Amino acid sequence: MKPEVVINHTELNVKERKSPKLRHWKAFYKKFKRNKLALVGGYIVLFYILLAIFAPLISPQDPYEIDLVNKLQPPSAEHWMGTDDKGRDILSRLLYGTRLSLTVGFVSVFFGAFIGILLGLTAGYYGKWIDTVIMRIVDVLLAFPGILLALAIISALGPSLINVMVAVGVFSIPMFARIVRGSTLSVRKLEYIDAIRALGATDFTIICKHIFPNILSPVIVQATLRLATAILSAAGLSFLGLGAQPPSPEWGAMLSSGRDYLFSAPHIALFPGIAISTLVLGFNIFGDGLRDALDPRMKK
Amino acid sequence: MKQDADKILEVKNLQTHFFTDEGTSKAVNGISFSLNKGETLGIVGESGSGKSITSLSLLRLIPSPPGKIAGGSILFKGEDLLTKSEKQMRSIRGNEISMIFQEPMTSLNPVYSAGEQIAEAIRLHQKLGKKEAWDKAVDMLRLVGIPSPEKRAKQEPHELSGGMRQRVMIAMALACHPEVLIADEPTTALDVTIQAQILELIKTLQKDFGTAVILITHDLGVVYETCDRVAVMYAGKIVEYTLAKEIFTNPKHPYTIGLLNSLPRLDMDQEELTTIPGTVPSPYSMPKGCSFAPRCAHAKSICEQAVPDLQAIGPSTEVSCWMFTPQWEKAYDTQEKVGI
Amino acid sequence: MMGVPAAEKKVLLKVDQLKQYFPIKGGFFGRTINHVKAVDDITFDIKQGETLSIVGESGCGKSTTGRAILRLDEPTSGSIHFQDKDLLSLGKKEMRRTRKDLQVIFQDPFASLNPRQTIGKILGEALAIQNVVPKDKRKSRIEELLGHVGLRPESMERYPHEFSGGQRQRIGIARALAVDPKLIICDEAVSALDVSIQAQVLNLLKSLQRQFDLTFLFISHDLGVVRHISDRVMVMYLGRIVEIADKKSIFEQPQHPYTRALLSAIPVPNPVHERERILLTGDVPSPIDPPNGCRFHTRCPFVQDICKTQLPELKRSAQNHQVACHVVS
Amino acid sequence: GCATEETGSKETVEKAKEGGTLIVARLSDATTLDPHFITDIPSANVIYEKVYQTLVVPDKNMDPKPLLAKEWKQLDDVTWEFKLQEGVKFHDGAPFNAEAVKTNFDRILDPATASPQAGKLEMIKEIKVIDETTVQFKLKYPYAPLLSILVSNEGSIISPKAIKENSDKLGQSPVGTGPFVFKSWKPGEEIALSKNKDYWGDKPKIDGVVFKVVPEDATRIAMIETGEAHVTDQVPVTEIDRIEASGTMDLYRTEGLAVEYLSFNVKKKPFDDVRVRKAVAHAIEVDSIIKGVYNDVGTRANSTMSPKVFGYDPDIKGYDYDINESKKLLTEAGVKDGLEFTLTTSDRKERINMAEVIQSQLKGIGIKVKIQVLEYGAYIDATAKGEHQVSIGGWGNATGDGDYNQFNLFNSKSQGAAGNSSFYSNPEVDKLIENARKESDGDKRKELYSKAQAIEREEVPYVPIRNYEHLAVYGGTVKGLWLNPANYLMLDDVTVK
Amino acid sequence: MFVFIIRRVLQTIPVLLGVSLVVFLIMQMVPGDPATLLAGEGATKETIESLRHELGLDRPILYQYVDYVLHAVQGDFGESLRSSRPVLDEIMVRLPITLELALASIFITVVLGMIAGIISATKQYSAADISIMIVALLGISLPSFWLGLMLIYFFSVNLHLFPVSGWGTFSHMILPAITLGAGGAAIVARMTRSSMLEVVRQDYIRTARAKGLKEYIIIYKHGLKNALIPVITVVGLQFGALLGGTVLTESVFAINGLGRLIVDAIRTRDLPMVQGGVLIASVIFVFMNLAVDVLYRYFNKRIDLN
């Protein structure tokens, strides 16, 4: 390997630099911005996050207000997306549901990532039998069909949004553990890790300060992609009747309640379906864009 | 340089640019040289000086986008390769002009056996059957000194050592008896003892087939031992173009001199090496004048204002430096030099 | 260097019968079925203030030796005495403290700095880990260090990718210097650099050595560089030392056939110095199954029967010159 | 079943076409086909009055009619005598006679058999064979609803030969006397029956029946729509409009025997206070639940017994929707600062919907309801252990007799898993229920049940919500189908084109 | 290679033990008692108790587990608590169906995904590329049960092209396989595309060009085989996800598969059935992964077998 990037020291002016961190992010953003599709994904995600934050302000109606007289209304001026089987305003429910679905996504992925990272870092850094044991445990998790794991967890703990998050989180652990372990193995081989070890740093310092930040970008990418999966999984669990507790307007639950009216009142399933799909789509292309922007090899 | 009837390849003012987000990188910025039948031309220069891009340009293999041959001409046996169709180029590549790449480890396809990869080129250009091509491939392996070539031909690259892989590359390149062989740092990744074997091999084969060779390297020692003529590149340009022996006894360009002085010598003890201060300029922000001027101890203001042309200053020597021009005497000294 | 008799100098590091075998897992239960004998029983020492170079072909165990000394990998057996302390018997904590005296500079200037830390952070961390200077003085110490390696103080705020290869290597050197080490292991510290930059770094290393009375273990495969920087040279082949001698002695009277081939293989841009080249045939055998007897016998032009069965010992052949060869001795 | 009576009768007039296989799409597979071990109606539905027959059979109003028994009379308080049909043969050729009847009841009562249904027949002391076609049931104590037990699935008569030869296999391959012969069972997929060519009565008009397992509601309906299946008897109420609008599907509706209710755990605060229970009962607008959640499938329930069940008292009414009364009661009970409770339900869609509507109704008077949906197994567990505060439950009735409701839901002995999820206990009610069991005079029994129901209404351990109505969807080619009130598909007269 | 396979097979033993222990523990934790559920409505305490005894549920928990494992090792997975049929028999009825479904979907996943991916990669930034990638993204984002019901609605109910439910014939397989395979196909398409684009940048592709080979030979001969390596891994992982996904698809299309069996068994707390089902599913998963690894190693010789 030979130096490719040769920057003339003298040309870099001290004045024009502010915070080095900031420039780092700016460069990243510049690269990311160039990927139009990824940007669209980012905007979709941002859009939903805003919806979630401002749901109470922009919801036209009370999402919980049951009005059995006006149930199953098709979209109209009053109910832009119609009403559901209990006469609740679907738009309002969707808006409130954004919070739940995003929370499910974020919390479960965070949970899965946290444990996955912990396992992956330990396995990758220490290697040997620790690695073997951890990876076998991960294998068990992986071999255990995910939906069954979820079923089991939810049967054990009762169906609630929190348990859905736990369940969905648990089955993203193996993914994270594997990715983190892989990256840890490759980062651990880097010379600067040896250099810092040669300086006498403790394992803890090395893992936290040097390995962790450098495995973060694949983890972030994986997390955005996992977010999409998590939202879909939660919806799948709702379909099996294991999801959020009524009357909470979780999207998967809404979608699944709409399946009874798939033929008679398709709008009930359609709108949550579109919401899920677009959000998942958003996360997916956002994640892809992140990957490209964070991947040094993809600089073009 | 004097006109030569044996001239097989002539490059004139070749320019290859990369259009990237950071800007335009003039990786090869107007270079001219020529190659005679059977001779070996060395191209030396530091990393990033444009050696590989030059060689890839010759075969029109520049990754595009972002790269593009922006100008000049490449006359191969009198015809300009830049005007040829892609199909015509394909019949030239691997057949009349072949190439050995810098990285023997990654330049072979990991999923096909060595023999297959050699035979592929033979079948393509010599229209031989599967069997004949294979036999020929085995012959080629034997020729490049691989023991028990029948067995080795069936092995895949990962089963071969670095030296052997490079020999497979050479066999592949020479399989169709090309008239020009471009070897891009064929030994950089190898150990000295293996390097010696490979260079020896190229020399022998060159003699046997009468192939003209362009040998790209950053090792001046290799040039000295293998080449007839040499072009020294700096920042996308040829700064000195001369006979190989000449460059060691009588270097002209300040950069060439600096380079030679930077080398730790095996024949004498030095307490301190002479260095060239500073670093190579970024390809995205080349100085206006001579690209070596910021590091040149002799630079005058003229050096920073205009790019010197490559000019003949002797029967077989061309240099691109204001020092060897009539303007030099009139030019003013520049301000103090920058260090690192 | 030759001016001071070697005997008068204190031995700083003594490596004794060092072996480093890397297990190869296999078989039904992932048992160890074989070993890569990366370093196989080597003994040498380094004296205070000198530069010992290790040369040899790729994979012969140069880096492994360096890493074993630093205990970046735990050696299989042998002992390493540093200033009369047996490094291999030190506890984890004590070893961390001792690391202050042993530093390393790696080959790859791009991989050896954490891309996410500024130069200031990198150096600051080095100071913090060994707590060599109090917190409030660290900044000025970093500036001082950068000065030693010829970088400007402003560099502190920059990230590694903003530097050229040569500059990065200087940062690596500054980091190694930060803890006032006694011994620095330079593993191919200049191999990745262009010649013009390489010369700058070599000069820097030499001047720092003089300035701080440093001891270098210099690993390289570039004999030109080795000749320039070393006091003594150790030639390795397939995990073993084949020759170890003073620089002058080894370059002028190489004894081992491998050393001779190695020296002759270097292309030299020197019109007056024509040499006869000893061309070797074949490739380096695998360290998993090294050949019996002399490791070099498969490629040796002077091979004899004894070489195929008996491992030659490292024997003194002249003052400050040891060689392991049946034919020569 | 007055509403749809025509469906059945009209078709019998028309000359029905014979042949063809009826395909029934159903939610789940049977667990076993041994009537002595079956504990759920969906399993029983496969064989009941199809492969197996009972001594007496209920008609559309759940009145017992002769089947394998030609006639019967009660000799005294504890002795019943049955005259059996002659010339009936089991599918395996064994003759049907008094001995066969005895063998069956002996088997179910034998502790070694470990039949989960043994408890229901626990009052039988002995079966006495009088002659080939006469059999006597001797009871331990007077038990009036005996016939209602005999009409139900547990009363199915299995071939004595099969019982003797391979009792263990009966769960997989039933052998009875019915109009259909068991053909095959692919677990999880389908069960096939074929026409019994030697049937002793009127032979069925179709060649066979296949029960296919199709768990997804929408898929089942789609199958009827495309003609892939002919009938499904598990119809989501949400599909009614679509089915009725469809040209290819028809809907069959019949009143059922089951009821749905809210059950208070009277052992737990604040529902140990009858005023709180009453307050909640007053605050639930039942009619809007039946219309809004159930699409008017089923009727408002006044008691935890459906009107079709013996012992139902039409004079007993449910609580009015009266918010003021409700508030007043709450104040009296001292829970002015807002009542809060958890409503537990199983994961059945309609029940969840009901829970949501109740939640919204109670919110109107400031009662905060938290809904807890439990997966069925967990739900059963929670309610059986009394971990719930209020739950939504339902009680089926396979016999059509009031005892089945009263004893299981209200008797102290039935607390928990046996049915009394309110953990209600009132010695007076216990006594009434137990006496009604023994009373053989129908009118007196009714009186006893009326008394019990009146007390139960006052003490409100349950808030009755809905009387079931059973639905079946069938394709246009199917004629002559009916469901009995216990939700059994009756196929005697069915034809498929 | 052989030793590698044997070793991996042996390594599955602790994994399977782990799986069975997890299943067992979870089923112990899950509220709900199989005996109560089996006894049905209105069962008395006595009935339930005797049923518990009958089913052996009154034995100490550890004893139950060890007993189970000891029997399972001998191939005896016990009897279903519910149907009292041997668990293995019940599983063997469903296993082929689920495997067929999974394989059909994997087929769709691989064929559709790779073709789309290759077209996309070779025509980078063309209209075809962009539309394929958009469809692929949609494929990932559609909840599979929704897709399934929609397919039924359009292709079965409206167009009468395919049967709504069941299994056995080719036409039965199409909709479920698409439902199950769509997400995977999308992932594979994207993976193939990026992997192809990555491979095309490799040095050996340049070597192939320097030989004068035609572009399509370069892509298909030199590119594809190498690009497949990461795709195989994805397909392997996808197969795992697919096994989990069968539950929903089987339920929508009324396919009598293993997924549904397990879910039903969980709902009825039929422990031996859950154990057996999950173990078999895990075995399939593990072996599928092994197959993937073997393939991976076959394609990627650079990986040391050790």
Ligand SMILES: Nc1ncnc2c1ncn2[C@@H]1O[C@H](COP(=O)(O)OP(=O)(O)OP(=O)(O)O)[C@@H](O)[C@H]1O
């Ligand atoms: N794909 C590319 N995109 C942008 N710039 C490129 C690309 N390839 C090469 N360059 C630039 O072209 C210049 C010349 O590169 P080239 O590979 O020819 O150098 P070289 O002399 O062969 O160096 P080395 O000794 O390291 O092989 C460099 O500045 C490099 O940054």
Ligand SMILES: Nc1ncnc2c1ncn2[C@@H]1O[C@H](COP(=O)(O)OP(=O)(O)OP(=O)(O)O)[C@@H](O)[C@H]1O
């Ligand atoms: N961690 C390890 N596990 C297994 N084998 C190893 C390990 N580290 C090094 N080796 C092997 O040990 C041998 C010696 O390696 P080492 O890195 O010491 O060689 P080197 O002389 O430094 O070569 P180079 O000049 O290429 O750096 C090689 O065959 C290498 O493959």
Ligand SMILES: [Mg+2]
């Ligand atoms: Mg190059």
Ligand SMILES: [Mg+2]
């Ligand atoms: Mg090394």
